[in-house]
Amino acid sequence: MHPTDLPAQPGVVRPGAIGHSRAVVGRNFAFIPPEGVLKSRLPAWSSTTVRFLAAPTLGADFAQFMLEIEPSGGTARPICVDLQHFFYVVTGAVDLNIGTDAPTSLTEGGFAYVPPGVSFTMSCHPAAPARVIAVKKRYEAAEGIAAPTAIIGQHQAMPMTNHTGLQGRGFKHLLPIGDLRFDFEMNLMFFQPGVCFPAVETHIMEHGLLMLEGQGLYYLGNSWHEIWVDDFIWMGSFCPQQFYPTGASQSVYLLYKNVNRDVT
Ligand code: UGY
Ligand code: MN
16 A cells, blocks of 8 residues: 555554655755655546656656556556657556557566557556556657667566676666667666665766665765665756665665767
8 A cells, every 4th residue: 555545543643744754855856755645647547546756847857657557447548649658567467558569468577668659558457456667758869760669578587787797786677778779778776785886976867766675875966865665766967876775685776767869
């Protein structure tokens, strides 16, 4: 159950409800714990709740949102917009149809890329609800390069790589790395406790981060933030960033990153 849906207990105010929160919205980053992210509905989705986590109103150049789909709920009609979509199934299972392709069943850890201008439908399996994190981004075309085609997969089938050589780190690149057709990456980042980046990063790329497993401390701008599962971070361009995983087991997050395009 999402924290905002917890039943109120008479006479009890939940700790942190009055004025104490881990939420921070700065000029070029936002730390967003789930308990404050209120829900809405979308006309093109039935039996589905949406919680927006990043949007142009925040300063982001993309949108990221959590879809909470009831059993048998999903798109009310095929959705076709001039934007790219990326989906990752956090819990539950859905059937996804891209264009005229046959439907594919995606279970926990399943993901899909839908190119701009291509239609899709999604429906939750009847047995249980699903939570699907989504990214929506305007496609930045590059001269002489064709737009990407659709991708569907399960992260369990993707290879774990580590280009850093640092022990205790791992990467699963859900979209092809270095493929100039794509203007963003979606990466699963794995960290053993205590293993951080070699330096504080300060780069032009934006990030949308959803914490999937473990816990730690996140450095944003010039302050540290305690992070747990289901927390979301938007990192704007040139936001100084570092992750220090704590806890006894691995930490994993899903990371959006815009890449492969020049500055205009
Ligand atoms: O690839 C990245 O930019 C990544 N190391 N950043 C991050 O996890 N905040
Ligand atoms: Mn980074």
